[in-house]
Amino acid sequence: MKIIKLKSPAKLNLYLKVVGKRHDGFHELKTIFERIDLADTLRFTEMVNGKINIQCIHPQVPLGPKNLVYKVADLLRRDFGISQGVTIQIDKNIPVAAGLAGGSSNAAITLMGLNQLWRLGLGQKELVEYAKKIGSDVPFFLYDCSWALGTGRGDIISPMKIETKLWHVLVVPKMRMLTPKVYGAMNLKLTKFGDDVNILTRYLGQNDVVKIGSLLRNDLEGPISFLKPSLLKIKRKIEALNAVGTAFSGSGPSIFSVIESRKAAVEIYKQLKRQYRQVFIVKTL
Ligand code: ATP
Numbered sequence: 001m002k003i004i005k006l007k008s009p010a011k012l013n014l015y016l017k018v019v020g021k022r023h024d025g026f027h028e029l030k031t032i033f034e035r036i037d038l039a040d041t042l043r044f045t046e047m048v049n050g051k052i053n054i055q056c057i058h059p060q061v062p063l064g065p066k067n068l069v070y071k072v073a074d075l076l077r078r079d080f081g082i083s084q085g086v087t088i089q090i091d092k093n094i095p096v097a098a099g100l101a102g103g104s105s106n107a108a109i110t111l112m113g114l115n116q117l118w119r120l121g122l123g124q125k126e127l128v129e130y131a132k133k134i135g136s137d138v139p140f141f142l143y144d145c146s147w148a149l150g151t152g153r154g155d156i157i158s159p160m161k162i163e164t165k166l167w168h169v170l171v172v173p174k175m176r177m178l179t180p181k182v183y184g185a186m187n188l189k190l191t192k193f194g195d196d197v198n199i200l201t202r203y204l205g206q207n208d209v210v211k212i213g214s215l216l217r218n219d220l221e222g223p224i225s226f227l228k229p230s231l232l233k234i235k236r237k238i239e240a241l242n243a244v245g246t247a248f249s250g251s252g253p254s255i256f257s258v259i260e261s262r263k264a265a266v267e268i269y270k271q272l273k274r275q276y277r278q279v280f281i282v283k284t285l
Helices: 068-080 102-117 124-134 179-184 197-205 209-214 221-227 229-239 262-273
Strands: 003-021 027-047 052-055 085-091 147-151 156-160 167-171 245-248 255-259 279-283
Touching: 003 102, 003 197, 027 102, 027 167, 027 197, 027 279, 052 068, 068 085, 068 102, 068 124, 085 102, 102 124, 147 197, 167 229, 167 262, 179 221, 197 209, 209 245, 209 255, 221 229, 221 245, 229 245, 229 255, 255 262, 262 279
Parallel strands: 052 085
Antiparallel strands: 003 027, 027 085, 027 147, 147 156, 167 255, 167 279, 245 255
16 A cells, blocks of 8 residues: 655745735735745555545544645546545644645645655646645645745745745734635735835845844734734734744734744743743744
8 A cells, every 4th residue: 555644834924915906806915935844744545445535633624625635635536537545644733724824735745745646747837736726825835945935816936045044933822813804804005015025035045034033024914903903912922022023924813933043932932832822933944
C-alpha cells in the first residue's frame, strides 16, 4: 500500500492592502505572504475501495465534502477518472478559521500529494489552476518559497528571492471571524494609506527587522476591530510588549508580532502565555 506523508505549513500576511472591489464580488489585494513553521501533517494512503476518507480529530474540521482536502480529492478523481480512493489523515496543529490559511494549505498539499500518489503528471501551472478553483489562498502554498507577493484575489503569486527569516510570537484568541463578514464590513473609502509594499520588500531583503516591524499593515484591521472591538484591545496589549511591530494576519483573529531575536520572542511568549491559551513562537520557513 502506497503512503505519502507531507507537512502543510501556515502563512502570515506581513502586509495586506485591499486595493478595491472586483466585479466578481471578491476584493483586489496586494499582500506579502510569509510561510511559517507552524504546520499540519497530512498522510495519504491509497485505498482500493474507491472512497475518499478524511480522518481528523479536530472538532472544527469537517470530514465530508466541505473539507477542502475532500474537495481537491473529489475534483481530481472526477477529472482524471481515477477508480482508486484515498484516506487522508490530517494532524491539525494550525488553529482553524484563524487567518492562517490552514485549510487552504491542506488543499494545496493535497494537490501535490495526490499528483504523486495517483501519478497524474500535473505540472506547476496546472496545479496552480486547480488551486485557484479551490480558494484564493491556495496557490501560494504550491510555490517553494518563504516569501511571495500575492495580487488579484491573492491568488496570483510572485515568489520573492528573500533569505530573511523572522521570529514571531503569534496569539490566536478564541474568537470566530468569518472572512466574508470581515470583507463585508470593510469601508473602502477609509483605507487611504499609501502603498508601502515596495519599501517593505526592500527592508525585508536587507533583513532590517526594526523597519520591517514599523511597516506591518493590514487593511482588514478596521473591519476586524469594528466587528470584535475586544480583538483590538488584545492587539494593543501585545503592542505594549517589546516587539518591533504587531498586526492581524488575514481576516484575523490571529495577531502576530515581529521580534528581533528568538530570546526576545521567548520572553514575550512567557508574558502572553499567562493570559492567552493559544500562543506560539513561530519562524519563517
Ligand atoms: P479563511 O480565511 O479561508 O476562512 P482561515 O485561514 O481563516 O481561512 P481555515 O483554517 O482555512 O481558516 O478554516 C476556514 C474554514 O474552513 C473552517 O470553518 C473549517 O471548518 C473549514 N475547513 C475546510 N477544510 C478544512 C481543513 N482541511 N482544515 C481546516 N479547516 C477546514
